[in-house]
Amino acid sequence: LQNKKYGKARDLLLKNNSVDIAEILEDIMGELDVEIAVIVFRTLPKNVSVEVFSYLPIEDQVAIINVITDKEVSYIMDELAFDDMIDVLEELPANVVDKILEKTPKDERKLINTFLNYPDTCAGSLMTPDYISLEKNMTVAEALAYIKKEGMDSETVYTCYVKDRGRTLLGIVSLRTLVIADDDLCISEFMHTDFISVNVYDDQEEVSDIFKKYGFLAVPVVDKENRLVGIITVDDILDVIEEETTEDFERMAGVIDSSDKEYLDMSVWHHVKNRIPWLFLLMCSYVITGGIIASFEDVLSKVISLVAYLPMLMGTGGNSGSQSATLIIRGMSLDEIDLSDFGKVMWKEIRVSTIVGIILSSLNFVRICWLDGQGSMIALTVCSSMLVIVIAAKVIGSMLPMLAKKVGIDPALMASPMIASLTDMVSVITYFLMASVLLGI
C-alpha cells in the first residue's frame, strides 16, 4: 500500500477517526520513514491534518515540523489548541521557536512566552487560556449568545468563568445550568461562588487528585493574586494520571527515567543510564550482607547444610517486605493512609506478619524434618528465623515508605529493591545468630 499509491492511502485513511489516523501515521514513522509519513500527512485535508497532528506523540510532531515548510508550520500553530501548541514549542530547539514566534501577533507572543516559562510538572504547564469568560450582569440569553459566538475556539464551553474587571475569578457557571435556566435570569444570581481552584505552581499530582475527588470536567487556575490565568480540562488529566503512575511503577522497580519516551523509542544507552544507578547502589548494600556472612564463616563451615536454606529465608523476607511496602505506598498515594496512621499501620502489620510467619514456619518445619530429613534443631533454627524475618520484613516494609514521606522523599523509592536488600541483611544476621545460639556453635 505504501509504494506510491498515496491517493488511495489517503482515501482509506480518511475513513478513520483522527485519533486512529494519528496512530497509523505513528506506525509509518516508526517502521518506514519520516519522509513517507510527511507525504501522507500532506495529502490530508488541512483541517484534518491539524487534528491528526495534535494526537501525534511529541517526538513525531517535532520530526514533522523539522521537515515541512515554514508556511505549513505557522498554519498548524495557528489552528492548534493553545495548550497543545505550548507542548510542541517546549520540545523544539530555541531557534525554531524564535522563528515561529516572529510570525505570531505581539500579544499572543507575550502569552506564549509566559506559558513557556512554567515548570514542566506544574498546573501552569497543563492549562489553556482558551476558556469562555462571562460577565456577572449578563443574562442567560446574552451568555448563550456569547458562547455561540466564541464557543468554537474555546477548549471547553461546558464550564464558563465569571471574572471582574481585575481578572479576579468571581464564580463558575456550567453550560448545563445555563441551558436549564430561564433566559432572562442574571448570571450572578445562580453562579457558583464556592468553587475550587488551583494555583499555577501547584504540582500536577495535586491537580489530578482534585479531579479524582470532585469529578470536575475542568478546574480554574489562578495566580498568586487570585487572578484567573487559565483552565485545566479533564482530558489532559487522564494523561497526567498515566504519567504519574508510570513514574511510580518505575521508581518502585529502581528505574530512574526523566524522559517521557516509550520503551521501544529509547536508546540502549538511555536504558543503561536509567537502570544502572539503583543496581549499583543496591549492589553496594550487599557488601555489608557479604561481610556479615564472612564473619559467620566458622558457623557455616561447621554446618554447611545451613546454606541451602539461606535463599528461601532471604526470598521470603524480601517478598513479605515488598507486599507491605506496596500496600502502604499505594495507600498513601490514594490518601487512604496518612502519616498520622503510623501506629495503626504498625500494629496491623505486626499482627498480620505474626500470623503469616507462624503459618509459613510450621509448614517449613514439617518439610525440613520429613522431606529433607534434617535434624529437628536445624529445622527449628530455620523456622524460628523465618518467623523473625517475616515480622521484621513487614515492619520495615511498612515503616520505610512512611518515614520517606515524613522526610519528603518519594515513598515509591522505598519499594521492593530497597526493601529486599535491607531485609536480606536482616535475614542473614537473624539466621546466623539463631544458628549460633540454637546449634551451640
Place this chain on the structure above:
Amino acid sequence: LQNKKYGKARDLLLKNNSVDIAEILEDIMGELDVEIAVIVFRTLPKNVSVEVFSYLPIEDQVAIINVITDKEVSYIMDELAFDDMIDVLEELPANVVDKILEKTPKDERKLINTFLNYPDTCAGSLMTPDYISLEKNMTVAEALAYIKKEGMDSETVYTCYVKDRGRTLLGIVSLRTLVIADDDLCISEFMHTDFISVNVYDDQEEVSDIFKKYGFLAVPVVDKENRLVGIITVDDILDVIEEETTEDFERMAGVIDSSDKEYLDMSVWHHVKNRIPWLFLLMCSYVITGGIIASFEDVLSKVISLVAYLPMLMGTGGNSGSQSATLIIRGMSLDEIDLSDFGKVMWKEIRVSTIVGIILSSLNFVRICWLDGQGSMIALTVCSSMLVIVIAAKVIGSMLPMLAKKVGIDPALMASPMIASLTDMVSVITYFLMASVLLGI
C-alpha cells in the same frame, strides 16, 4: 464539638462542599460512632444529604442505610443518580434490596434488576440509563428546549444521543455543537455518525483505554443488537483507572485482593488471606533453589568464602529482572509494547543487560581483589557469574510478562516476586557451575 452541639456542627458543615462534608462524615464514622454520624447526617437539609450520601464510601452508605428508616431510604434512593443507586444496591443484603425494590415503580424495578445482573467489572456495571436522547428530525431549538426540560435528571447533558424507534443508536450530538449551531438546523444534518461505542460486557479496562485514547466526556454503551442501553461518563472512569492501577500494583507485589476495601478498613485475617498464597507459592520455589545448593555442598565446603557473594548475586539478579519486568508490564498496559515486538524487546534487553553486566562485573572485580583481598580466581568466578546472571535475569524479566500475556494470564502476576525467585535459581546454578569449572573443584 461532637458532644451534643449538633446544630452548631451542622451550620459549620454546611459551609463546606458536599464532597468535603462526606469526608468529614467518613472520619466521624471511622473514629467515633455510626450513631453520631447518622444524627449529623439527619440534621443536613434533604437535598444536601443525598449529595453527601453519594460521595460516601460504599461501606459507610450501607451502614447508614441499615440505621435510618425505610422512608428515609426510599427518599435517598429516589434522588440518587441511577448508577450510584445500583452501586449501593449491589452491596446491600438481598432482603434489604427486596424491601427497597417493593417501593419502586414496576418499570424502574425491571431496569434495576437488569443493571444488577451485569458482572462487577464490565461496562454494564458502570453505565447509567439517565442520558438525553433526541430524535433525528428535531431542530436545534427543539433539542435545546427538550434538554432544558429533561436536563436536571440526566447524568450529563453535554453529549446527547440520537436513537431510532428500535433504540438503535444513530448518532451523537454534543451540547457544544447544539449551542453553536443555528436554531432551525435539523439534528440529523450535523450529528456524528462515526461514533465509538462499547458493549455492555466489555471489560472496564477496555472502556478506560477508550477514554484515555480519545479524550471523551462520555461513551455510549450498546447491547448485542446494537441498541443503546446506557452511557458511561468520564468521572466514573477516573475511579476505574484508580482501581485497575491498584490491582496492578498489588498483583506485582504478590498480593491477591478481591475486595475494594482500603488498607486500614481490612481485617487482619483478610490481610493474611490476601498475602499468604503467593508467599507460600514462592517459598515452595525455594525448595528447588535449596536443593540445587545442597547438591553443590562439596564445592561449598571447599571454598566457604563463596557463600559471602551469594546474596549479592541473587539480589542483583532479582533487581535487574524486576526492572525489565516492570518496564515491559507497564509498556504493555499502556499499549506501547505489543506481542509482535517480542524480538525487538529481546534484542534491546540483551544489549542493555550486556552493558549493565559488564559495568557491574568490572566494578566488582576491583572490589573483590583489592578490598576483600580474595584471589583473582574467586573474583573471576563472581564477576563472570554476575555478567551471566544479569543477562539471564533481564531476558527472563522481559520474556515472562510477554509470554503470560500470550497465554492469557495477567502480565502483572509475572513481576518482581515471581521473577526474583526464578532468577535466584538461575543465580545459584550459574554461580556454582562457574565455581566448579573456574576453581577446578
